[in-house]
Amino acid sequence: MTPAARTQAAIELLDAVIVAARDGGAAADTIIARYFAQRRYAGSKDRRAVRALVYDAIRLLGERPQSGRAAMLALARDPPELMAHFGAGGHAPEAVADGEPVAETGVAPQWLTERLIAAGLTISDLQALLDRAPLDIRVNPLRSDADSVRSALEGAGPIAGLPMALRLPVDSQIERHPLWNDGAFEVQDAGSQAVSLAAGAAPGMTVVDLCAGGGGKTLALAALMANQGRLIACDADRGRLSRLTPRAERAGVTIAETRLLNPGREAEALEDLTGRADIVLVDAPCSGTGTWRRNPEARWRLTSQRLETLTRLQARLLDVAASLIRPGGSLTYIVCSLLDAEGGDQIERFLADHSGWHAETLALPLGTRHADGMRLTPAHDGTDGFFVAKLHCT
Numbered sequence: 001m002t003p004a005a006r007t008q009a010a011i012e013l014l015d016a017v018i019v020a021a022r023d024g025g026a027a028a029d030t031i032i033a034r035y036f037a038q039r040r041y042a043g044s045k046d047r048r049a050v051r052a053l054v055y056d057a058i059r060l061l062g063e064r065p066q067s068g069r070a071a072m073l074a075l076a077r078d079p080p081e082l083m084a085h086f087g088a089g090g091h092a093p094e095a096v097a098d099g100e101p102v103a104e105t106g107v108a109p110q111w112l113t114e115r116l117i118a119a120g121l122t123i124s125d126l127q128a129l130l131d132r133a134p135l136d137i138r139v140n141p142l143r144s145d146a147d148s149v150r151s152a153l154e155g156a157g158p159i160a161g162l163p164m165a166l167r168l169p170v171d172s173q174i175e176r177h178p179l180w181n182d183g184a185f186e187v188q189d190a191g192s193q194a195v196s197l198a199a200g201a202a203p204g205m206t207v208v209d210l211c212a213g214g215g216g217k218t219l220a221l222a223a224l225m226a227n228q229g230r231l232i233a234c235d236a237d238r239g240r241l242s243r244l245t246p247r248a249e250r251a252g253v254t255i256a257e258t259r260l261l262n263p264g265r266e267a268e269a270l271e272d273l274t275g276r277a278d279i280v281l282v283d284a285p286c287s288g289t290g291t292w293r294r295n296p297e298a299r300w301r302l303t304s305q306r307l308e309t310l311t312r313l314q315a316r317l318l319d320v321a322a323s324l325i326r327p328g329g330s331l332t333y334i335v336c337s338l339l340d341a342e343g344g345d346q347i348e349r350f351l352a353d354h355s356g357w358h359a360e361t362l363a364l365p366l367g368t369r370h371a372d373g374m375r376l377t378p379a380h381d382g383t384d385g386f387f388v389a390k391l392h393c394t
Ligand SMILES: C[S@@+](CC[C@H](N)C(=O)[O-])C[C@H]1O[C@@H](n2cnc3c(N)ncnc32)[C@H](O)[C@@H]1O
Pocket: 210, 211, 212, 213, 214, 215, 216, 217, 218, 234, 235, 236, 237, 240, 261, 262, 263, 264, 266, 283, 284, 285, 286
């Protein structure tokens, strides 16, 4: 592909990303993978270059742009050599027309920027939400140890405060590394590892991971439990939950049992656990404002209606979780969002509605105190953004 043809490919992809963001379609990564699956003539350098153009344009634009061309014209202001691709002939984009729209640059949609600022973030905190994410792994003590994994992976370095976490050069190809196959490590953001510690899981406990998804935190909990006790991994999404079993096998986790929940009727499938769990972890479905480094187009998807639906679901899941906890047990609530509506406000509501509960003052190796919990941000902690709180039932 010529450089100008790559620019045209990026425009076509951006058009698809914009439509998907508007209509709740596939993620940008999936759209790019599908595009190249149908264009085998594109070599790996072409793919890398086109992908970089698409993501550079997405990161540059806070509001969802009207078209891929408007997005690319905004990017073409700098570096200006991109502008020379327009009208270059062959597979290049058409020449720029007089008065053609150019998308406005920005960090996030106005309404979200306002809410994030209201949650105490600065503009540079917001800008850091769009940095390129590092590649972090969690060493699995059920299969290996941090020194062995570190010496086997080129460029691996420690992360202060997290003895089982290592940070690797961003482009490291590790997903099929022999040590990965052996279950010696999992790819997991350091922030995700830090907030998992908040639950205080220990050997012999009964732990419910209410929103386990593919099991990222379930596996971390199992390691903290030294594979002893009972770990019930639940989710309402059969596909996600089904990915947990092979991962657990690879990681040598034998205590995890999965339970599929019926949305809206979660408590029914958990009746036998009422008042019996030492710990319930609610890694709640959320807007993901803390993970824009990985999915920058997510900020083009979120609407205030979607946010409202999510906050209602989070409140309900907190109530379900509370019913499972034994007296003296604890509930850890996590969201990878930095909006107070999904973080501190949820805890405030919960405490107002549930007498006999209180929030613990957390002391995690990363993060800062925020509302009744702690907050991790890319700018402060070099991790994805999270809010975590721990509630005790007396
Ligand atoms: C933030 S993700 C969980 C990520 C996972 N804990 C991890 O560490 O990889 C939130 C999960 O909540 C699940 N979820 C959505 N609605 C739910 C419900 N009503 N009950 C339980 N889980 C639900 C989603 O399917 C999704 O997997």
